[in-house]
Amino acid sequence: MGRLFAIEIIYRGIFQKTLATRLSRSIVLAAHQEGKMGISFGRYGDSPERNGIPAKNFAIVATDEQTLQEGMAKYEPKEVDVTIAVDDTLCKGVESWAWYGLQPVNRLLKPGGTLIVASREGPEAIIAMAHRKETPYNLAIVKGTVSFSGLWVYKDDHTDVRILGAIAKVLPDLFSLKSVQKVIMDQWQDPVKAESAARAYERISTTTVRTDQGNPEVPYKFDFPKWHEMGEGIAIPSIPAGRNMEDPVSHVHGGFQPDRNPTFKKFSTRTMRPVVNFDTCIKCTLCWLHCPDSCFDVTPEGLYDANMQACCGCGVCEAVCPVKECVTMVNETEFGDNASQWEAWRNDKEGYQAWLAKKIESHPQRSHGFRYRGQYEEQVPEMLEIARKG
Amino acid sequence: MATLAAVEEQRKTEETALITGSEAIAVACKLADVDVITAYPIRPYDTVMQYVCKLVSNGEMDCEYIVAEGEHSQFEIVKHASAAGARVFCGSSGVGWMYAMEALTVTPALRIPMIAMVGNRALDDPGAFGVEHNDALTVRDLGWQLVWVDNAQEALDTALIAYRVAEDRRIFLPCAISCDGAFLTHSQALVKIPSQEKVNEFLPPYDRGDLLLHPDNPITVAPQGNEDWVMEIRRQNYAAMERAHGVIVEAYADFERIFGRSYGNPFFEEYMTDDADIVLMGMGTLSISVKVAIRQMRKEGKKVGFVRMRWFRPFAAEELAKSLQRFEAIGVIDRDYSFGSPYLGGVLAGEVRHALYPGAGKKPPVLDFICGLGGREVTVPDVQKMADSVYHAADGKAQPLTQWIGLRE
Numbered sequence: 049m050g051r052l053f054a055i056e057i058i059y060r061g062i063f064q065k066t067l068a069t070r071l072s073r074s075i076v077l078a079a080h081q082e083g084k085m086g087i088s089f090g091r092y093g094d095s096p097e098r099n100g101i102p103a104k105n106f107a108i109v110a111t112d113e114q115t116l117q118e119g120m121a122k123y124e125p126k127e128v129d130v131t132i133a134v135d136d137t138l139c140k141g142v143e144s145w146a147w148y149g150l151q152p153v154n155r156l157l158k159p160g161g162t163l164i165v166a167s168r169e170g171p172e173a174i175i176a177m178a179h180r181k182e183t184p185y186n187l188a189i190v191k192g193t194v195s196f197s198g199l200w201v202y203k204d205d206h207t208d209v210r211i212l213g214a215i216a217k218v219l220p221d222l223f224s225l226k227s228v229q230k231v232i233m234d235q236w237q238d239p240v241k242a243e244s245a246a247r248a249y250e251r252i253s254t255t256t257v258r259t260d261q262g263n264p265e266v267p268y269k270f271d272f273p274k275w276h277e278m279g280e281g282i283a284i285p286s287i288p289a290g291r292n293m294e295d296p297v298s299h300v301h302g303g304f305q306p307d308r309n310p311t312f313k314k315f316s317t318r319t320m321r322p323v324v325n326f327d328t329c330i331k332c333t334l335c336w337l338h339c340p341d342s343c344f345d346v347t348p349e350g351l352y353d354a355n356m357q358a359c360c361g362c363g364v365c366e367a368v369c370p371v372k373e374c375v376t377m378v379n380e381t382e383f384g385d386n387a388s389q390w391e392a393w394r395n396d397k398e399g400y401q402a403w404l405a406k407k408i409e410s411h412p413q414r415s416h417g418f419r420y421r422g423q424y425e426e427q428v429p430e431m432l433e434i435a436r437k438g
Numbered sequence: 439m440a441t442l443a444a445v446e447e448q449r450k451t452e453e454t455a456l457i458t459g460s461e462a463i464a465v466a467c468k469l470a471d472v473d474v475i476t477a478y479p480i481r482p483y484d485t486v487m488q489y490v491c492k493l494v495s496n497g498e499m500d501c502e503y504i505v506a507e508g509e510h511s512q513f514e515i516v517k518h519a520s521a522a523g524a525r526v527f528c529g530s531s532g533v534g535w536m537y538a539m540e541a542l543t544v545t546p547a548l549r550i551p552m553i554a555m556v557g558n559r560a561l562d563d564p565g566a567f568g569v570e571h572n573d574a575l576t577v578r579d580l581g582w583q584l585v586w587v588d589n590a591q592e593a594l595d596t597a598l599i600a601y602r603v604a605e606d607r608r609i610f611l612p613c614a615i616s617c618d619g620a621f622l623t624h625s626q627a628l629v630k631i632p633s634q635e636k637v638n639e640f641l642p643p644y645d646r647g648d649l650l651l652h653p654d655n656p657i658t659v660a661p662q663g664n665e666d667w668v669m670e671i672r673r674q675n676y677a678a679m680e681r682a683h684g685v686i687v688e689a690y691a692d693f694e695r696i697f698g699r700s701y702g703n704p705f706f707e708e709y710m711t712d713d714a715d716i717v718l719m720g721m722g723t724l725s726i727s728v729k730v731a732i733r734q735m736r737k738e739g740k741k742v743g744f745v746r747m748r749w750f751r752p753f754a755a756e757e758l759a760k761s762l763q764r765f766e767a768i769g770v771i772d773r774d775y776s777f778g779s780p781y782l783g784g785v786l787a788g789e790v791r792h793a794l795y796p797g798a799g800k801k802p803p804v805l806d807f808i809c810g811l812g813g814r815e816v817t818v819p820d821v822q823k824m825a826d827s828v829y830h831a832a833d834g835k836a837q838p839l840t841q842w843i844g845l846r847e
Contacts (some may be wrong), residue, residue, distance in 0.1 A: 093664050123665075148666075275670035280678075281549035281610065281649045282663070282671055286656035 050111030052118060053079070053222050054125035055215070056156060057105040057132045058142055060319060061097035063196040064134050068105040070208045071132065074231050075107035078212065081227035084109050085116045091124060100360060101317050102142040109222060128156045130219055132211060135194045136167030137380040139177035141267070141316040149268025149311050152179030159183035162218040162254060166190045166207055168434070169381060171255045176384075180262040186254040190214050192435045193427075196319075203424045205431040206244040213245035214252040225249045244435065268311070295348050296391050302348030308357050314341070315386055318361030320377045322354045323407050326393045326400075328374045335365035335375055345390070353390035378407045453631040459622035460485035462590040462629050463529075463555045463615065466597030467501075468493050469637040473524035474502045476512040480534035481567050482623035483557035490527075509534045513541035513552075520550045521651040521659055525601065525644045528552060531619065532559035535573045545612045546581025546675060548660060549649065551604035552612040553597065558722065558773075559619045560812040568813015569618040571721060571774040575750075575785050581675045583613035583682060584750040586721040590627045593617055595699065596748075598632075598641060602689045605644045608681045618773075620813055621723035632697055640696045682752045705754035707746040708761065710736070714743030716828045717762070719790060720771035721747045724809070724816040728771070731821035742825045747786065755793035762790070763799040766832035769824050771843075773810045781839040784808055803831045809843040820844045 055075055059068035069090070076086035086109035094103035106124060110116035119125065133139055133153055141150035154163055160183070165174050167189055174187060195207035209232050216225040228249075229242040290306035322335075329351055336344040336352045343358035344365070354365065361380065369375040393400040457465065464486050467475065477487035493499035502519070506512035509530050516526035530538060535556060545552055560570040574584055583604065587593045593615065600613040617623050651659060663671065690704040701707070709725075710732055711717055718728055725746045732742045745761065762768055772784025779788055787806035794801050807824045810816040820843050831837045 272666060273670075275673040276677075278667075278670055278674065279648070280674050281659070282547060282661070283649050283657045283659045284661055286658050288656065 049118070050115040051221070052111075052115050053084075053107075053109040053219070054119060054128040055107045055109075055130045055132065055219075055222075056125065056128045057107070057134065058138050058153060059103055059105065059134045060099075060138070060196065061094065061101040061103045062099045062199050063319075065097060065103070065199060066197060066202045067134055067195055067208055068103070071134070071211060072105040072107040074208070074212055074228070074235070075215065075222070076109060077234070078216075078223040078227045078231045079109040081230055082223055084111055084223075085113055086110065087116070087120060098317075098360075099362065100319055102138055104142075125156065127158045128161060129158060129222075130162050130164060130215060131157050132164045132215075134166050134207065134211070135196075135319060136165050136169055136174060136177070137194075137319050138316065139163075139165060139174050140263075140380070141179070143312070143314075143316050148270065150313065150316055152181070152267050154178055154181050154185055155267075157181065157185045160185065162186040162188055163257075164188045164190060164211060164214050164218065166192060166194055166211065167381075168193060173381065175255075175257055175261050176263065177381075178257075178262050179267055180259065180264055181257070182259060184259060185257050186218065187257050188214055188218055188252050188254045190248060190252065193431045194319075195431070197424075201424070203428060205428050206241055206435055207431075209241045209245040210248035210435060213248035216245075217249050217252045218254060244432075247436070270311075293345060293347055295394060297394050298348075300348050303346040303350065305345040305355070306342055308355070313357045313386075314360050315356065318356075318359060318380050320361045320363065320379050321356065321359055321383065322361075322363070322365050322375045323378050323404055324352065324354060324389055325371075325374045325376075325404060326351050326390060327397070328371050330371055330374075332370060334368040334370065338364050338368045340364060345388075347390050351390060353388055355388070356386035373408065376408045378410075382407055382410055452633065454628055455631055456626050457590060457629050458485060458624055458626050459587070459590040459593040459617045460555070460557065460624070461489045461626075462594035463597050463617070464489035464493060465629075465631055466594045466601075467527045468499045469632065469634060470525060470598060470601050470641055472501050472527045474504070474516055474519035475527045476504045476506050476515045478506050478509050478512045478530070478534065480509070480531045480559075481557070482559060482617075482619035483529045483531040483534065483555060485557070485623050486529055486555050509538035510541055513538040513545065513554075516552055517541060517545050517548070517550050518651075520552055521548065521646070521649070523644065523646045523650050523652065525605070526552050527554070529555035529557065531557040532573050533562045536561065536576065539576070542577050542582070543580055544660070547671070549610035549675075549678070550612055551601075551610050551644070553600050553604060554612065554614045555597075556614050556616045557619050557623045558616050566812045567619060569620060569722070569773060570811050570813075571616065571772075571785070574614055574616045575774055577614065578751055578785070581611055581679060582751060583609075583611055583679075584616065585613065585748055586616045586750065587748065588618075588622070588723045588725045588746065590622065590625075590629045592701075593622065594629055594631070595693065595697070595701075598637060599686075599689050599693055601644075602641050602692075603682065603685050605642075606685050606689075607645070607647060609678050609685055610649070611675070611678050611682065616722065618723040621726075630699075636696050640692060679752055683754065686749065686752070701748075703754075703757065705747070705749045705757060706761075707748065709744040709746065711743035711745065711761070711764070713741055714765060715741045716767045716769065716825065716832050717743040717745050717765050718769045718771060718821065718824060718828065719745045719747065719786065720773070721750065721786060722773060724771060724773060727816045727818055728821050731818040731825070734818065735822060735825055740825065740829065742828075750786075750789075753789060753793065756797075758790070759793050759797045759799070762794060762802065763797070765802050767803045767805070767828045769805045769807055769828035769831075771807045771809050771816070771824065773816075775808060775811065781806070783840045787840075803837075804839075805831055805837055806840045807843045808840065814844055817844065 072088040108119040770787035783806035
């Protein structure tokens with residue numbers, strides 16, 4: 049039997065679909081330059097994709113046809129040589145809509161495998177986000193602004209080729225930089241892109257992540273019930289309606305907090321989250337009314353607290369809020385927990401305002417989506433510049 | 439012949455009415471106190487909806503009677519009503535049944551004990567009203583219980599039994615009662631109408647229990663599920679259909695105890711099989727011509743018997759195989775087709791051969807006769823021709839495995 053390679057690409061649904069497809073296709077094509085066989089596919093259960101929901105593409109490559117079949121005989125790989133997270137906030141965990149609870153980004157990595165992350169952050173920040181793993185692995189960061197596009201409009205900021213260059217470095221047995229550049233020229237006839245791949249190849253460096261590093265939280269686990277242990281008629285208990293909220297200071301009860309799915313939290317579906325200035329809120333209800341995920345809890349005094357169990361980070365609340373900087377979307381990398389902002393504000397209003405100001409100030413870029421015509425023309429040169437500087 | 443006095447005595451407890459098979463089903467709906475009935479006209483099923491409508495209009499029956507804008511909605515409405523705890527009735531014919539197919543598919547998956555009447559009709563094209571069994575047979579793999587009846591009395595009785603079986607918590611699967619278009623749906627016969635008291639004794643109220651869709655029992659029905667769940671869900675339906683066999687036996691025994699009318703083996707009727715050399719098999723009203731032909735052939739010394747399948751799903755394979763192994767050869771009359779199937783035969787013949795295959799016993803040859811399509815009459819000479827061919831097969835003379843009978847050739 050020959051050698052089998054598996055690479056997974058974890059991406060944000062819709063916003064990075066084209067990027068992920070380009071990556072998994074190019075991996076197979078580059079390996080094929082060196083006589084290897086391969087397949088490229090998206091995880092079937094991720095379709096239909098939702099905006100920003102973690103999704104996966106896979107590239108399976110082998111040195112010969114029979115070995116490839118060994119890889120294809122599995123629905124999806126059980127372990128991979130390289131995991132690519134094309135958005136750094138995915139390192140907090142991966143939970144597609146067809147998935148079961150939050151799963152570590154590095155779950156499928158073989159011992160000694162490499163996690164490649166697109167990010168402006170340093171290794172410390174990324175390592176802190178990712179769950180601990182029982183075996184050491186390597187981390188490689190492709191520095192740059194995280195690339196988000198629309199489904200139909202691709203932002204060609206070279207993230208694709210830079211990651212391909214990085215793969216050639218961390219897994220040289222799969223393909224060489226030369227093969228990557230050949231495939232880039234075959235597909236896109238762009239020598240500048242080929243040069244970007246070479247620059248990433250030269251610059252990429254890896255850090256070993258030890259078993260005592262990372263988020264110590266135990267990932268969600270459950271056992272599948274046997275057929276006769278399951279309820280009949282494809283019926284499941286509904287989520288109860290909800291309850292009053294309790295003020296942490298006055299202990300007054302009031303408002304309304306809907307009950308939410310006990311298993312499927314949207315912790316990792318966001319690339320940004322709203323921060324709310326409760327002192328300037330005019331209680332107009334618009335954020336609560338427009339939120340497509342009913343994420344706003346109504347507090348006893350009639351304020352609206354974005355509950356991070358339910359927030360997908362779409363930004364509709366910010367768009368409809370009539371008060372300047374009352375609701376502001378901030379990059380998800382800025383947050384280490386999912387705690388209630390309203391409770392923090394109730395406990396210490398001054399401290400909260402200081403925290404809020406810092407968060408708003410420190411949000412360097414908005415993550416997803418195509419917002420206005422001419423946006424990519426503005427962003428791409430900026431992103432290429434960051435990429436050039438590393 | 440019953441004496442006049444005995445008839446008078448009988449009338450005190452049981453009314454007799456001259457009604458069609460469709461009307462008999464409608465009377466069963468009234469006696470079962472069905473809560474929600476949906477309708478959309480298509481011949482020959484529409485005779486049921488007309489009669490139900492009359493019962494409601496006359497104040498004899500209290501139910502929600504909803505005329506939908508098509509069969510798909512018709513079946514969806516009762517599916518939801520049943521999930522909310524209502525006893526329901528529905529039905530269609532031919533391509534109307536096909537138009538409801540998506541709703542028909544999800545009904546057993548959600549364990550909805552819907553009772554439907556299929557007025558068997560040829561599928562279009564050409565647009566023909568006459569009987570063929572392909573319409574009802576399209577749901578044979580989906581978890582529907584399927585039963586064929588051959589007279590109006592049996593239609594009424596079977597409808598009551600179907601409610602009892604389908605609504606049993608061990609089952610919760612829908613049941614379609616097939617009635618041959620024209621021969622049964624449009625032909626009036628004398629039918630004994632059982633008393634309400636006896637029906638109440640036989641048929642307990644529908645209790646959906648923990649699956650009841652109600653604000654006091656908040657559940658989500660039919661959520662999205664992926665490959666991690668589907669096999670287990672299908673296995674549950676498999677188990678329910680497996681249990682249906684025993685529950686049907688129980689129901690027929692109770693029916694006999696309460697109503698004093700016996701159907702013998704619930705799954706298939708045997709006619710003159712005790713000493714038979716060969717048997718013919720079939721479903722539905724073609725039984726009448728077959729029985730007449732058999733009586734004539736017996737006068738000529740031909741020992742022919744008849745096996746009429748009632749329950750097609752669940753299919754009583756073991757009992758049937760055991761019974762059929764007594765004969766020298768078998769001829770299956772298919773009022774259906776399955777183009778390109780093994781030996782190019784019909785659906786029933788394929789099932790019969792399948793039932794015979796695994797057993798250790800004798801495997802008599804099985805011939806298949808495609809006959810009576812589109813409502814064409816199955817004549818006594820047709821039946822004699824089939825029996826002759828089966829006799830030849832029994833004597834070891836090669837016969838075509840599939841023959842078209844009553845065809846202009």
